[in-house]
Amino acid sequence: MTIASNGYQSGFGNEFASEAVAGTLPVGRNSPQRVAHGLYAEQLSGTAFTAPRHANRRSWLYRIRPAAMHGTFAPFEQPAFHNDFGSGAVTPDQLRWSPLPLPQQPVDFVEGLYTMAGNGSPAAQHGIGIHLYAASRDMQGRWFYDADGELLIVPQQGGLHVETEFGVLDVVPHEILVVPRGVRFRVALPDGAARGYVCENFAALLKLPDLGPIGSNGLANPRDFLAPQAAYEDLEGDFELVAKFQGHLWRAPIGHSPIDVVGWHGNYAPYKYDLRRHNTIGSISYDHPDPSIFLVLHSPGEHEGVSNMDFVIFPPRILAAQDTFRPPWFHRNVASEFMGLIHGAYDAKAEGFAPGGCSLHNSFTGHGPDAATFEKASAADTSRPDYVKDTMAFMFEARAVIRPTAQALAAAHRQRDYQACWSGLQKHFAAR
Numbered sequence: 001m002t003i004a005s006n007g008y009q010s011g012f013g014n015e016f017a018s019e020a021v022a023g024t025l026p027v028g029r030n031s032p033q034r035v036a037h038g039l040y041a042e043q044l045s046g047t048a049f050t051a052p053r054h055a056n057r058r059s060w061l062y063r064i065r066p067a068a069m070h071g072t073f074a075p076f077e078q079p080a081f082h083n084d085f086g087s088g089a090v091t092p093d094q095l096r097w098s099p100l101p102l103p104q105q106p107v108d109f110v111e112g113l114y115t116m117a118g119n120g121s122p123a124a125q126h127g128i129g130i131h132l133y134a135a136s137r138d139m140q141g142r143w144f145y146d147a148d149g150e151l152l153i154v155p156q157q158g159g160l161h162v163e164t165e166f167g168v169l170d171v172v173p174h175e176i177l178v179v180p181r182g183v184r185f186r187v188a189l190p191d192g193a194a195r196g197y198v199c200e201n202f203a204a205l206l207k208l209p210d211l212g213p214i215g216s217n218g219l220a221n222p223r224d225f226l227a228p229q230a231a232y233e234d235l236e237g238d239f240e241l242v243a244k245f246q247g248h249l250w251r252a253p254i255g256h257s258p259i260d261v262v263g264w265h266g267n268y269a270p271y272k273y274d275l276r277r278h279n280t281i282g283s284i285s286y287d288h289p290d291p292s293i294f295l296v297l298h299s300p301g302e303h304e305g306v307s308n309m310d311f312v313i314f315p316p317r318i319l320a321a322q323d324t325f326r327p328p329w330f331h332r333n334v335a336s337e338f339m340g341l342i343h344g345a346y347d348a349k350a351e352g353f354a355p356g357g358c359s360l361h362n363s364f365t366g367h368g369p370d371a372a373t374f375e376k377a378s379a380a381d382t383s384r385p386d387y388v389k390d391t392m393a394f395m396f397e398a399r400a401v402i403r404p405t406a407q408a409l410a411a412a413h414r415q416r417d418y419q420a421c422w423s424g425l426q427k428h429f430a431a432r
């Protein structure tokens, strides 16, 4: 059984209000003595009660049964999905992986999560977990919530039909989905199989960046973010609720569908965004800009301008910079970079970086265009623009080193010859 979408409300972090049955939302108060239609009122807080108003996020849910109603949690064994990033040595090598193969067996979204890397921890409330998912069946009689971090889901192959307490979000590759901490949801696969990336953010909630001299419009525009209209099901049965709590998965029996919110209002809700709407800005004079110009959302850190995580995309664009090496330059950064590819080819890598694949370049590890890209771009005619088409790469960039998991380092899909992509770079130096 699937719940159909009731559509969307637009805006980033707005004070939304939505009811699937007319007259559900109380007027002029949040918690009346008796809620309309015999519903229960429940608050879901995403920030401290006393967070300043501009940062305060919470919603009120009016539901058939309160979230407290479920059985006792017991461990749920899914050893590939965790937050064990280790504390020992971490290789400074450049790392790259081919796409995670799609499962041959029936595997749902939660069973198909595979942890690649991360830093910090849910207990410390800083850092990120970076996961892949590869799934082949709908979550059946099972709902999931992550108490450890908000989930930034980046589909790469196959759509996702995501039923949440707040309503339904349908996403396809090129769209992203953010499910806030604690929100219960079920993922169905309209295309039969699906693959993608997840950034689990343990720290400050994702927000739109300030635009500085860019002005009041540009990059990801707030009105293009969509939150769901309320949609619910009134369903009883022998089901299960899976929780991620302090790095581990738990399961509890639940006798009803938790997607039973008939109306809600507030500013803490899941949302989606179509990356193709990004208003991409670049150089119209010379030089390739820093990738911060491609920022979509970020989780700010304690120091201004230094993020816990920046989500950056490399969408189709026109390169016009003159007398310029147009692809990303060679570089070493204090920040650490995990990249993925949703579609097409990435302009710094002629070969080997496939859609569904990923790479990791940690703090001060040298990287940049591969040898073939360097030779081509050094010889290119820059008097005319380049149209970079058929591409959508992204980066989860973190201030702290991103530690690959033991399973990612040992994985069959790791490209152990990745560094060879630079070995063909020729010495061109001539003093005279």
Ligand SMILES: O=C(O)Cc1cc(O)ccc1O
Pocket: 288, 289, 290, 291, 327, 328, 329, 331, 337, 348, 361, 367, 368, 395
């Ligand atoms: O390909 C990369 O490494 C990502 C990246 C892209 C870019 O345009 C500038 C710097 C950077 O790290």
Ligand SMILES: [Fe+2]
Pocket: 331, 337, 361, 367
């Ligand atoms: Fe880089």
